[in-house]
Amino acid sequence: MIEALYMFGALVVTIAFGIPIPIAVAIATLVGYFLIDIPVVALAQAMYTGVEPFPLLTVPLFVFAGALMERGGLALRIVAIAQSLIGNYMGSLGLVAVLGCTFFAALSGSGPATTAAIGAVMIPAMIRERYDPAFGGAIAASGGALGSLIPPSNLMIIYGVVSDTSIPRMFLAGVVPGLVASALLLLVTWLIARRRGYGGQTDHSFSWARVGQACWDGKWAIGAPVLILGGIYSGAFTPTEAASVAVVYAFVVGQFVHRELTRDAILSCLKTTAMISGAVLIIVGPAKAFGELLSLMDVPFLIGEFLTGFTDSSFILLLVIAAILIVTGMFLESIAQIILLTPLMLPIAVSIGIDPVVFGVIMVIACEIGFLTPPVGANLFVATRLTNLGIDRISIAVIPFLFTYVVVIVLIALFPGLALWLPNLAFGPGG
Amino acid sequence: MPSFSTVFAFLERRSEEVIAGVCVVVMASLVFFQVVMRYVFSAPTSWSDEIAVYAMLWSVYISASWAVRERAHIRVMNLINLFPGRIALGLAVLSDLVWFAFAVYLTWQSFLLHLSMWELPFESPVLGVAQKWPYLCLVVGFALMTLRLIQVYWRWARDGILPTAASEDGAIIHD
Numbered sequence: 001m002i003e004a005l006y007m008f009g010a011l012v013v014t015i016a017f018g019i020p021i022p023i024a025v026a027i028a029t030l031v032g033y034f035l036i037d038i039p040v041v042a043l044a045q046a047m048y049t050g051v052e053p054f055p056l057l058t059v060p061l062f063v064f065a066g067a068l069m070e071r072g073g074l075a076l077r078i079v080a081i082a083q084s085l086i087g088n089y090m091g092s093l094g095l096v097a098v099l100g101c102t103f104f105a106a107l108s109g110s111g112p113a114t115t116a117a118i119g120a121v122m123i124p125a126m127i128r129e130r131y132d133p134a135f136g137g138a139i140a141a142s143g144g145a146l147g148s149l150i151p152p153s154n155l156m157i158i159y160g161v162v163s164d165t166s167i168p169r170m171f172l173a174g175v176v177p178g179l180v181a182s183a184l185l186l187l188v189t190w191l192i193a194r195r196r197g198y199g200g201q202t203d204h205s206f207s208w209a210r211v212g213q214a215c216w217d218g219k220w221a222i223g224a225p226v227l228i229l230g231g232i233y234s235g236a237f238t239p240t241e242a243a244s245v246a247v248v249y250a251f252v253v254g255q256f257v258h259r260e261l262t263r264d265a266i267l268s269c270l271k272t273t274a275m276i277s278g279a280v281l282i283i284v285g286p287a288k289a290f291g292e293l294l295s296l297m298d299v300p301f302l303i304g305e306f307l308t309g310f311t312d313s314s315f316i317l318l319l320v321i322a323a324i325l326i327v328t329g330m331f332l333e334s335i336a337q338i339i340l341l342t343p344l345m346l347p348i349a350v351s352i353g354i355d356p357v358v359f360g361v362i363m364v365i366a367c368e369i370g371f372l373t374p375p376v377g378a379n380l381f382v383a384t385r386l387t388n389l390g391i392d393r394i395s396i397a398v399i400p401f402l403f404t405y406v407v408v409i410v411l412i413a414l415f416p417g418l419a420l421w422l423p424n425l426a427f428g429p430g431g
Numbered sequence: 432m433p434s435f436s437t438v439f440a441f442l443e444r445r446s447e448e449v450i451a452g453v454c455v456v457v458m459a460s461l462v463f464f465q466v467v468m469r470y471v472f473s474a475p476t477s478w479s480d481e482i483a484v485y486a487m488l489w490s491v492y493i494s495a496s497w498a499v500r501e502r503a504h505i506r507v508m509n510l511i512n513l514f515p516g517r518i519a520l521g522l523a524v525l526s527d528l529v530w531f532a533f534a535v536y537l538t539w540q541s542f543l544l545h546l547s548m549w550e551l552p553f554e555s556p557v558l559g560v561a562q563k564w565p566y567l568c569l570v571v572g573f574a575l576m577t578l579r580l581i582q583v584y585w586r587w588a589r590d591g592i593l594p595t596a597a598s599e600d601g602a603i604i605h606d
Contacts, residue, residue, distance in 0.1 A: 014529070015507055017510065017526050018510075019526050019529060020506045020530065021504075021505050022495075022504075023504075023530050026537070027533055040536075041540050043540065044540045044543075044544045044569055047541075051488050051491050052488070054483075056487065060487065064455060064459060237466060243462070244459050244460075244463040247463070274454070274490055274494045274497070275451075275501070275503055277490045278490075278494020279504055279505055281491045282495045284491075333505050375507050375509045376505065
């Protein structure tokens with residue numbers, strides 16, 4: 001146990017002093033190896049085998065597809081559909097942004113990418129209607145977080161790989177919580193916009209003809225989730241294959257149908273994807289070694305003993321675990337959080353009778369809250385860049401939205417059926 | 432005929448992104464190719480999976496070095512930046528030094544792993560690829576990372592500009 005404390009100490013100190021997070025995890029693992037005498041070559045081995053699982057390919061492929069969809073004009077058409085659905089209300093542009101994020105989330109597996117795609121269109125539009133820019137940025141950041149909850153979702157893929165949970169099951173489990181979160185975000189947006197008197201002067205009143213026209217113009221954008229999710233649930237493709245189909249679809253639509261993908265745009269999408277592999281997926285190897293070492297030291301069991309010492313109620317315990325995940329999520333990058341904490345926390349959750357799928361959904365929402373909190377909130381960085389405001393302004397403006405995600409966690413802890421209903425309906429209970 | 436220095440400058444600037452970009456294209460095409468083979472030609476392949484995974488491994492470790500050049504690695508600089516300027520700079524340099532030492536050490540360890548595979552050959556079950564070759568991505572990736580770290584400081588010494596040590600911007604569009 002004392003060895004594990006040294007490892008955690010090394011991790012905290014190295015991260016706090018600015019060592020890149022994957023390297024910090026590797027250094028903490030090295031400390032453990034030295035203390036209990038494991039040859040260091042095992043770390044090199046884990047860095048290879050960690051990146052070896054085939055389903056991991058889904059992550060860069062969905063990132064690539066999402067980037068191509070954004071640059072290929074699908075994001076714009078999604079916004080147009082959302083705009084046609086929302087009539088002339090107080091705060092209608094804010095509502096359009098949330099709805100646009102909800103739809104784009106069904107095309108994209110990434111929270112920050114959804115923020116970037118919808119925010120790039122909607123933040124300038126909101127500022128033109130004299131919204132407070134920080135409020136606009138907060139809407140895009142919090143709506144964008146839906147990208148990781150509504151399928152497809154890169155975080156759920158990572159969780160599925162680490163915890164050996166079925167990825168299609170995880171995807172379906174995110175649908176209802178995602179829609180609940182979306183509804184709550186719409187409500188908060190409307191309440192704040194009404195109090196501050198934003199919008200409501202546009203001439204876009206609701207008409208079915210307009211909805212029909214927008215849906216027709218956006219038919220290729222609507223086709224993407226139909227193809228991706230339909231393909232997965234009809235059993236036609238595995239999630240990884242669906243991701244490659246999404247890449248080809250996004251490329252063909254952007255290049256030949258919308259004709260908006262230039263050569264430079266494609267190269268920049270490739271660069272983004274490759275950079276994400278290097279800066280983010282590199283955590284997978286060291287985190288695997290770190291997690292295995294902690295399991296070897298029986299740490300998950302000890303933490304479990306410690307936590308169950310407080311209370312017998314699985315509801316309260318789940319909330320305590322969620323609170324821990326929210327706090328660690330503020331300091332860890334989301335993929336790192338899932339890979340590091342799943343092996344530690346999942347056994348505890350399972351031992352008190354929580355379904356791994358429910359735990360996974362809560363883990364993902366905790367990561368989304370992490371997207372919205374400094375110091376490493378990825379969605380905040382995107383919104384900061386899109387609004388040219390300081391991160392402090394947006395971090396404050398985002399607080400009411402952040403609480404909607406906390407509410408969703410509490411709701412799922414109270415009614416696990418919110419997450420389990422859809423996957424059980426599709427695949428039958430268990431498994 | 433381009434001069435040696437232009438060729439070198441191009442390689443220095445672009446080689447990692449070209450390799451990593453090609454790997455991404457290979458990954459997407461091979462997985463899609465497998466879908467096409469299964470549905471259109473009813474001839475499922477198994478080799479494409481294995482190659483796609485090798486491409487992912489190479490893209491990850493090669494881009495890890497590229498990310499040093501672009502300062503895109505995810506690091507938390509908030510605590511360091513609380514200190515007054517010179518001390519903050521000193522701490523940032525210190526953390527880069529620890530990183531550098533680690534990169535050297537890991538290059539060495541992955542090289543040992545690679546060498547051990549010459550003595551005890553180890554082949555993949557499907558394609559029979561000698562694993563020492565895909566494992567080379569670790570050696571190459573960490574060696575390049577080491578060189579990139581040296582380069583950052585060499586440029587600092589030459590131009591007097593430390594390429595912003597505090598790059599939280601790297602966290603921008605990741606997941």
